[in-house]
Amino acid sequence: MPGKTKIPAATILRLSIYHRYLKNLEEDGTDVVSSAELASHTNVNPAQLRKDLSYFGRFGVRGVGYDVSKLSNRIRVILGLEKEWNMALIGAGNIGKALLQHKQFEAQGYRFVAAFDHDPEKIGKKIRQGMVVRPLKNLGRFMRTRGIDLAVMAVSTRHAQEVVEQVVEAGIKGVLNFAPVRLKVPGDVAVQNVDFTVLLDTLTYALSTVSVSRDSYSLEAKKNWSRIHSWPITEANYA
Amino acid sequence: MPGKTKIPAATILRLSIYHRYLKNLEEDGTDVVSSAELASHTNVNPAQLRKDLSYFGRFGVRGVGYDVSKLSNRIRVILGLEKEWNMALIGAGNIGKALLQHKQFEAQGYRFVAAFDHDPEKIGKKIRQGMVVRPLKNLGRFMRTRGIDLAVMAVSTRHAQEVVEQVVEAGIKGVLNFAPVRLKVPGDVAVQNVDFTVLLDTLTYALSTVSVSRDSYSLEAKKNWSRIHSWPITEANYA
DNA sequence: TGGTGTGAACAACTTCACAGCG
């Protein structure tokens, strides 16, 4: 129920996952879905799903379930997905280029409007049709004249902190960071990290504690693990 | 302290982050570090860091701090990083190719040993020096003769579930999944998802609740958000 | 009847605060 209750961070993440599955259902022409079914396809507990929705209102019909397209729209509004979001790619390396080609973004209303780098080798090169790599120092000007909502940072570890400072300086308030560092940013800037090696390390931990161990803690760890599979973690910001 | 206590999932993730920073310190020649310093560079609370370590033993010296290389090695062992991990790339598209080129993996002891796809167009093509795309149906055989520890799946949403079933069938116990679906796997298989659009959606939520809203819940949401920045989430496995 | 919505119980995780020790 809307009100004074705090919304768990994890709830927002799950909302996005529900929303994605609801879009599939819409395409298939399904028009009603129960919390049990939606929950099973998104690997959550049905009560969890209902609780997540209850933070924002009452969207279902008792004894029936949820109207697929109505619920989908409500979540779209909650997440702020009714508008198109303009993104700047920062860092025109391997990963950056692959992200530019990635179809998934466009499909969701995310649009790359420019690419930046500070390597003179790369500047001026055409990175995809109608998009040329710009010098990073022009980020602020571009931001003022054309508007950027989000920065997708695929730069080297070494440069990540200084680059994010330029991004913040330019007035961008949301960052998706692919560099393997925890960035320091002001409290009004949101950062999400995409951190491949950290995730791989959790996999190796899981696999190692299976085969190796006879220590007490590893056995426990393994037991714990088999129930718990994919992740987020809430990380405070002490910048 | 090692024993019967359950180890939080989030602890493992942070261990990986501490470890990465410790390696930097080692390279710089720093040999002692306090929980306060290490915590500040990894955006966690110092007590949190000490608690995380305490699940596995007592690694510090009171009044002094932690020996950098000793602690680094201990964490390396805990996470299972003393061995080299063989990975198979599954899906030779944009993202897959970029991951193959990605330097970060090799540096950490993760090694791509083969690439698979089931698109006949791609099979047989050289994807990098000394590596040719193999037919997905040969995955099981390759696994038996050469061994694969982890699968990195960069396949389409549509095929992801059927592909992961072949991966599981082949006997692989750890999967890093880039497809935007929650996969169903047996309880002894560990999966981590790299989910760009979900992370973007959390950013748009954060930004929308700043500018848009006068609703009661959004204001609350914003307040919550400004403290909480980057994420994991614990997701149960109901497969 | 069957599935939602939700307070209350529970479980997990984080932070505090200080004892203990080099």
Place this chain on the structure above:
DNA sequence: CGCTGTGAAGTTGTTCACACCA
């Protein structure tokens, strides 16, 4: 004296269980 290690307190998030209603 200073920083670690950790029980206990506090906070946040999840699940139960059932009232409620189309």
